[in-house]
Amino acid sequence: MSDQTWLTSPEGLTLLRPFAGAPYPHPSRAQGHTYQGKLFDAATHYADSTVGLVIPAGFAPTQSTDFIVHFHGWGNHVSNVIEHHALRKQLAASGRNAILIVPQGPKDASDSGCGKLEEAGGFERLVREVAQFLKADGKIPTERIGKLTLSAHSGGYKVTSAVLEHGGLAPNISDVLLFDASYGGLEVFAAWGAQRNHRLLSLFTAHLASENFQLQTLLQKHGATVATLLEQAPGLDEKALRQRRPTLIHTLDLLHDDVLMKRSYFELFLKTAS
Structure with a gap:
């Protein structure tokens, strides 16, 4: 797939x-980054300032556009993220009338930094730039931004x-989906997830059990009623x-790399969003 060419698939x-608003290049990594030598x-x-965009089959443009923004983990790049985790297929199957944005973070590197998107207002600048491009390209009728899901x-x-x-656009963010991604920022997630009409889902493997216990404690300190679930085959109850409300989900058998796609949880989590 070549840059700036839309690929059509089922x-x-x-x-x-x-x-321009993509995470990199950025001064914070002008000299690169060293991890464990x-x-x-x-x-x-x-x-690499690539951003992946996916418009699902059946997408119906409206006067405001909902977006899902997915942030990948270590040792990865955008095209592989979309293919390996079947994000395109799962988005279409979810039925969500939303466009997926996948920014390139550290490319194939052991690093959680995200350059411009860690700056104040950086997230809003990128989303608005994407919306402006999509309108100019005839894919959406206005640049108005609707609900935002962070994954x-x-x-x-x-x-x-x-x-x-x-990052900006705080009133638009309705859902935060953590796929074995509760290594840090727990106070921030708790403060956000405890607020009314916010949905925080954290699916985690055993190595993040203590962090999710801490997240549960923080959520409760903020007055939230927290649901805790055990996940195993054949999967989770949609209801x-x-x-x-904040929901913490301990998977008993999924591996770290499997949490997004082995049981199509990216699809299910999007499908069950409001």
């Missing part, structure tokens, strides 16, 4: 395109918490996920 339209140089890992896998937690703290 699941919808997909585009990989550079945007390994250098991830700037030219290879922090120069994070693994290391995507850091930028997600930054977006909630100071339990439709409640607008």
Whole structure:
């Protein structure tokens, strides 16, 4: 798939395109980043301003556009994220009338940084730039932004918490979906998730059990009623996920890399959003 060319598939339209508001390049990684003695140089890992866009089959333009913004984890890049985790297929199957945005974070690097999207207002600048492009390209009729869902896998937690703290468009954010992504930012997630009409879902494997116990405690301190679920084959009850309250879900058998797609939980979590 070449840059700036929409790819048509049965699941919808997909585009990989550079945007000025994408996380990188950014001064914070001008010298690259070192993790456990390994250098991830700037030219290879922090120069790509690609953002993936997916318009699902059956998308019906309205006077405001809902968006899902997914933040990937370590050691990944946008095209692989979309394909490996079957995001295009799951979005279409969910029936959500929303456009998916997948910004390129650190490219194939062990790093949770997210450059411009960690800055105050950086998230809003990118979403508005995407909306402006889509309107100019004839895909949506206005630049008005509707509801926003934030989705994070693994290391995507850091930028997600930054977006909630100071990224802008706070009144539009209705759902936060954490896929084994509760490594940090727990106070931010708790403060946000405890608010009325916010839905926070955290699906976690055993290695993040203590962090989710801490998240539950913080949510309760903020006055939230927290639902806790055990997940195992064949999967979760759709009704339990439709409640607008914080829900922590401990998977008993899914692996860290499987939480998004093995049982189509990206699809289910989107389907059950308001």
